[in-house]
Amino acid sequence: MSANTFETPLVADLSAPGADPALKDVRVGIVTFPGTLDDRDAARAIELAGGTAVRLWHADDDLQRVDAVVLPGGFSYGDYLRAGAISRFAPLMARIVDAAGDDGGLPVLGICNGFQILTEAHLLPGSMIRNDHLKFVCRDQRLRVENASTAWTGDFTAGQEIVVPLKNNDGQYVCDQVTLERLEAEGRVVFRYLGRNPNGSLNDIAGVTNARGNVVGLMPHPEHAVEPGFGPDSTGSGPVAKGDGTDGLGLFTSALNALVNGSSAGSATTDGGTRA
């Protein structure tokens, strides 16, 4: 294991067969900001999905030739100013914005605080404000995958239900009415909350994508539902043995498979997905 990959403790057997060996060549950068919490979980998710996680530091200026990037969750800069507002100006974010923009198409996944950073960086529309009930929410959350043609959802089917943990304070997705109508019309709502809306998000939106489909952000945490024994107690199909929910793995395998198979980042606008 090279110096800049994450050491992965052997809770699970990461050498277990099954994963396509070609996936190992896919390098996914995991960015750590001051106050990031879930970078190791995100790296582990990439490794469990069969890829290679590459440690990236926010203050560096080099993406180290990664094929995709995950902005993990946490409380970068203590959520000072606004969640994600200071991280957005990190040197590495300028590289990511260039690489993920219209000319680049680099697959980027922002989870929770990573989603907030992507909206502050204007890679994704809208913003997150305080949960409408003002309480921190931590629970297993059922979602519907609305768009299965993004760079991070190709292994799902549109309309599929998944369960992953949700844990945040500033999770209420808001945007203006024109943006909301455009997101719905273009199938750019990628994930929607099912059951009670946990934070007041408009139209139960849990995750969105950019027009090209390569940048995806979501508030819940797929990286915490990738390993049997350490995930939710249920999946989209129903209850499972305690902790055995691994529905989150699909996001990471989606990106790896899309990169290995050479398919483009996917288009949010052609398939549309289903709507509530």
Place this chain on the structure above:
Amino acid sequence: MARIVVDVMPKPEILDPQGKAIVRALPHQGVTVFSGVRQGKRFELEVDGEVTDEILATAREAAETMLSNPVIEDVVNVSVIDDVEA
């Protein structure tokens, strides 16, 4: 030394959960005359020396690009206050 004050408020159409919680809590203190509260932010930018038009313009730009998020907030005031004693 002078200071530039920047006031930022949540956009009128954006729900302000914190303001809502405050207006609900005020009656516990016997305060019942306020029908609504909205919570914003005040920034004080310190300047060594005089505030030129250029510095004020820079403050306005910083207010629009970093101190506020135009998706959810409005910059409602950028003004200079001179300290009585520095």
